[in-house]
Each structure stands twice: as structure tokens, then as C-alpha cells.
Amino acid sequence: xxxxxxxxxxxxxxxxxxxxxxxxxxxxxxxxxxxxxxxxxxxxxxxxxxxxxxxxxxxxxxxxxxxxxxxxxxxxxxxxxxxxxxxxxxxxxxxxxxxxxxxxxxxxxxxxxxxxxxxxxxxxxxxxxxxxxxxxxxxxxxxxxxxxxxxxxxxxxxxxxxxxxxxxxxxxxxxxxxxxxxxxxxxxxxxxxxxxxxxxxxxxxxxxxxxxxxxxxxxxxxxxxxxxxxxxxxxxxxxxxxxxxxxxxxxxxxxxxxxxxxxxxxxxxxxxxxxxxxxxxxxxxxxxxx
Amino acid sequence: xxxxxxxxxxxxxxxxxxxxxxxxxxxxxxxxxxxxxxxxxxxxxxxxxxxxxxxxxxxxxxxxxxxxxxxxxxxxxxxxxxxxxxxxxxxxxxxxxxxxxxxxxxxxxxxxxxxxxxxxxxxxxxxxxxxxxxxxxxxxxxxxxxxxxxxxxxxxxxxxxxxxxxxxxxxxxxxxxxxxxxxxxxxxxxxxxxxxxxxxxxxxxxxxxxxxxxxxxxxxxxxxxxxxxxxxxxxxxxxxxxxxxxxxxxxxxxxxxxxxxxxxxxxxxxxxx
Numbered sequence: 001x002x003x004x005x006x007x008x009x010x011x012x013x014x015x016x017x018x019x020x021x022x023x024x025x026x027x028x029x030x031x032x033x034x035x036x037x038x039x040x041x042x043x044x045x046x047x048x049x050x051x052x053x054x055x056x057x058x059x060x061x062x063x064x065x066x067x068x069x070x071x072x073x074x075x076x077x078x079x080x081x082x083x084x085x086x087x088x089x090x091x092x093x094x095x096x097x098x099x100x101x102x103x104x105x106x107x108x109x110x111x112x113x114x115x116x117x118x119x120x121x122x123x124x125x126x127x128x129x130x131x132x133x134x135x136x137x138x139x140x141x142x143x144x145x146x147x148x149x150x151x152x153x154x155x156x157x158x159x160x161x162x163x164x165x166x167x168x169x170x171x172x173x174x175x176x177x178x179x180x181x182x183x184x185x186x187x188x189x190x191x192x193x194x195x196x197x198x199x200x201x202x203x204x205x206x207x208x209x210x211x212x213x214x215x216x217x218x219x220x221x222x223x224x225x226x227x228x229x230x231x232x233x234x235x236x237x238x239x240x241x242x243x244x245x246x247x248x249x250x251x252x253x254x255x256x257x258x259x260x261x262x263x264x265x266x267x268x269x270x271x272x273x274x275x276x277x278x279x280x281x282x283x284x285x286x287x288x289x290x
Numbered sequence: 291x292x293x294x295x296x297x298x299x300x301x302x303x304x305x306x307x308x309x310x311x312x313x314x315x316x317x318x319x320x321x322x323x324x325x326x327x328x329x330x331x332x333x334x335x336x337x338x339x340x341x342x343x344x345x346x347x348x349x350x351x352x353x354x355x356x357x358x359x360x361x362x363x364x365x366x367x368x369x370x371x372x373x374x375x376x377x378x379x380x381x382x383x384x385x386x387x388x389x390x391x392x393x394x395x396x397x398x399x400x401x402x403x404x405x406x407x408x409x410x411x412x413x414x415x416x417x418x419x420x421x422x423x424x425x426x427x428x429x430x431x432x433x434x435x436x437x438x439x440x441x442x443x444x445x446x447x448x449x450x451x452x453x454x455x456x457x458x459x460x461x462x463x464x465x466x467x468x469x470x471x472x473x474x475x476x477x478x479x480x481x482x483x484x485x486x487x488x489x490x491x492x493x494x495x496x497x498x499x500x501x502x503x504x505x506x507x508x509x510x511x512x513x514x515x516x517x518x519x520x521x522x523x524x525x526x527x528x529x530x531x532x533x534x535x536x537x538x539x540x541x542x543x544x545x546x547x548x549x550x551x552x553x554x555x556x557x558x559x560x561x562x563x
Contacts, residue, residue: 029384032380033381033384036377036380036381037381039373039374039377040374040377040378040381040437040438040439040442040519041437041438042381042438042439042442046434046439047434047439049434050433050434050435050439053432053433053434053435054433057429057432057433077334078335078336080331081330081331081334081335082335084327084328084331085328085331085332085335088328123545123548123549124541124544124545124548125508125509125511125512127424127512127515128511128512128525128541128544131525131529132352135348135352136345136348136349136352137341137342137344137345137348138338138341138344138348140336140337140338140341141335141336141337142337142338142341142342145335145337211422212422214422215422215424215425218424218515218516219515222336225424228425228428229428229516232428232432232516237432240428244421244425247425248417248420248421251420252420255420261320264313264316264317264320265317265320268309268313269313269316270310270312270313270315270316271312271315271316271319272312
């Protein structure tokens, strides 16, 4: 490949030459994988032994046993209640905290403590927070509600703060220029700008709380998780399967409802649109949301 | 959208409204359902108020039992468990990246213009995401027995859906120009992938990987509660023995790792991406 001598820029022999660093990184990665597998005693034999077990395990999972449906329904309802109440409490508490943490509207002495609260609420997995609340308020749904409330404050607070920090201050200034008090500035200058994003976070958080409310029961904080873990420890695998199927169904319903709420508040859909859309644009929606 | 014709009011009396009647009605129905759900939940949930009155006492008790924190315990057993947690998160993320790449490619309609395959890939992604990592952990503990292997696989299977979904979306958003140029030059499929798509989705891919690793560090800390290895197992045994001073060490260790992971992710993102 000879190039004309007039070319002002020297053309390298191989324009697609590979840099050395990706290979070094790959080698380091392979070394790490081997080291970590050795540390954790993960080996191919164990995987093969597991594969033998898998057949037996799955044959015991099926067919699912729904005979104790009353226990199942009770647990699912409790999970649902935990999710609804935790989301409500979490959103109600996260709004003022998130607002206080926004650095473009609040002085530093307000925003830093609020940011600290949000970081603390986010630092632990909800199941670990649930352990602490089980100790504080005893076994049962209350511990789950409080744990998921903390998680919601962390998540919604953080995103709400970011949303407020990204707003355009022109509207805020315009409302301030009319001499409006602070609450009016919030109601007419700030909230309309963040409302649609807020609906997004809130539905996402409800969805996430629903998922986690089925799990906090593992540490005794109410909901179907306790039933699931007890059945698992008793090797009641067909009941485990029934519980898992119910949990997944519940979560999928929750996701569909969350999508509907987003369509109503963000895209101004009506009930009729929702049902019509399902036929015509369902493919498009699958691409958008899942 | 807004159908002004459906409003029967004469022009003189017409009042500007932001939403049509149907939209207002729909919103009202949503508010009604939300309030009904909150009221119904608050009325039926089983909360024992006596436990709540007792809470301050219990919290004080918890804190006094946690103090003094059992620092020597960290060297004895927490450190190894913590490292195992990080290995679970990292190996799980790597495995998830490997498994999610083909699924993400299959899910992208512009790469695989065959809708049944797209839908199959999306089904895999949705089912991976709708099962909680603790549930995946339970299943893998059932298959492989307790230990880090179950945890790693749980993290990997939970992450496939997340990584595959975002990677597939990034592929679908890729500019068609470079790919058309490569196709016009007669490039085979593999070259179109490596020189057309990969440079375009590379930043998205690495940022998804980092983001998921951060999440996985948090999640792998609790997998041990169901026996899937890592620091959760240490936490579980300390909890079962009411050794709250050891629980305190473990919680501080988890917090430290989560904070370090977040700092690492932010720094790497700033420098590399």
C-alpha cells in the first residue's frame, strides 16, 4: 500500500494497529479469574457435580404445589401491603429531604445534612436494614415497612435532588420576580419542571419495593419471603416453586401497572388509550420499557 | 391527544384546560386506586403497636450490645469473608458480561432483524431481571450446595437481564452510517461488529459494566444470608448467636467496601470513559 508523496499527514503502516494495553488488561483479568476461583474453591468438578444435582433439584421443584394457597395469599398480601406503605412513607419523606439537598435552591447548611441522610439511607442493602429494624421493632411487617422506607428515601431522595439541580432557573427567577413566597416558587417554578421525572422515580421505586418486600421476610421482616425461606429450609421444594411462581407473577403485574401509570402521567394517556395501545403499539412499548 | 372537538362548550364560554376530560378522569382513577391501596394496606397490615413503643429501648439495647466493637474479629474471619464477597461480585459481573453479550446482540433488532429471536432474547432478559438475586441464590444453593459458587452464579444470572437490556438498547441506538460504509466496502459480519458497532457501544458497555459491578458489590453482601457465601454468612452466624459486637464489625466492613466500590467506580468512569 504505497501512499502518494504529497500526503501531508504520515499514514501509519497499519491504521488499525492494536494497542498493547487491552492485551495486558485481558491477561490481568484472566489471572484474576483463576486466582479468585482458586480462592473460593470453584472448580469445574463442582460445577459438574452441581449439574447432576440440578436434574434432581428441578424434578423436586415440579409440579408446583399450590395446596397451601391460604399461606401463600396471606404472605403475598402482606408483601403488597409492605410495598404500598413503604413507598408512600418513603415518597412523603423523600420529597422534603430531596428538596433540602438540592444545592441550587438551598444554602449549604441545609443541603449537606440532607445529603448525609440520603447517603446513609442508600449505603446498606434493604435486607440488612431490615435486620436492624427487626431488632428494633420486632418480627413482622412493621420492620419490613421501615426498612423499605429507608431504601425509598435513599433512592428517591438522590434522584429527586439530581432532578432539581438540573432544572432551568429561569422559571424560578420569573416566579420569584413576581414577589411570590417560597412555597409558590416551589409549586409553580420547581415542581412542574420535575414532576414527570418524579413520576418515573416513584413508579420505579414502587416496583423495586415490591421486589424487595418479597425478600425482607428472609430475615423476619414480614411478607412472603419468610414463608419462602422456611419452605426452602424444610426442602419443601414444590411449595417453593409455587411461591416463586406467585412472586414472579406479582412482580410482573406490578411492572405492567407501573408502565400504565407512567403512560398516564408522562404521556397523558387515557384509560381508553391504554387498552387500545396494547393491541396496536404493544411491540413498541416492549422496546421502550423492557 | 387533546381532542378539542369533543368539548361541547361554545367558543365564547370555552375555558382553557390543560387536560381533556378523559385524561382528567384517568388521572382521577389512578389517584383513587392509590389512595384506596394505601388505606386498605394501612388498615389490614399486622402491626403490633406495643413493639413500636418498645423500639427506643430496643435501639439503646442494640447499641450497648454493639459497643465495644469487636475489632479483633475482623482479622479472624471477617476479612476473608469480605474478600470472598468482592470475588463473588467481580466474577459474577464478568460471567454476566460474557453471557449478556450474545443475548444483548440477539435483542437488538437492527443487528438481528428477526422478531421471534428478538422476543426470545427479551424473554431471557425479563426473566433474569424479575427474579431477585436472593431467589437466584436460593436456587443455586439448592443445586450446588452452600458456598461462593452459588453466590457467583446468582449474581451473574441476576445481572444478565440488566446488562443485556442496556447493551441491546445501546446497540439499537448505534449510528447506521459507519456500518453502511463497512457493508459497502464488503466487510464480513465480524468486521462490521468489531469496527462498526463495537467502537460506538464501547463507552456504554464499560459504563454498564462498572455500574452493575457497583450494584453487585452491595447485593453480594446479603447473599450469604441464604447460604451463598461471602460476608453475609459471617453476618448470619453472628446474628444467630446474638453477637452484636461482631455484627457491628461486619456492618462497618460492608459499609467501607460499598463506599470504596463507589469511589472506584466514579474515579474509573472519570478517567477512562
